Amino acid sequence: MTELLAELISKNKHLRTLNLQKLAMTDQTLMPLVEPLSHALNVENLQLDFNNLGHSFIQNLTEKFKANKRNDNIKNRINS
Numbered sequence: 001m002t003e004l005l006a007e008l009i010s011k012n013k014h015l016r017t018l019n020l021q022k023l024a025m026t027d028q029t030l031m032p033l034v035e036p037l038s039h040a041l042n043v044e045n046l047q048l049d050f051n052n053l054g055h056s057f058i059q060n061l062t063e064k065f066k067a068n069k070r071n072d073n074i075k076n077r078i079n080s
Contacts, residue, residue, distance in 0.1 A: 002032040009036040009043075017045040027057040038064030 009015060018037075020030075030053070037043065038061060 002029055006032045006036045009033065009040050013042055015040060015043055017047070018043055019047045020051065021047050022050045025051040025053070027054050030057045031060070034060045034064055037061060038068050 009018070025048070030048075030051075034057070037046070
């Protein structure tokens, strides 16, 4: 299921809110979403309340966000 959700996140450029509350998801089940979410700059609201998440999913997602932002900044400097 998360692989399908990851594909939908990647393909939908108009996605603004993603509500994944109360789904009993764990770090392991959400790990396939780290990469697509880190590239989905259009997502403004990500709701993960009431799941069984530890810190590893959030930490991985944050690290990916930072890496993608760093890469975007480098690309912008090269292209300007």
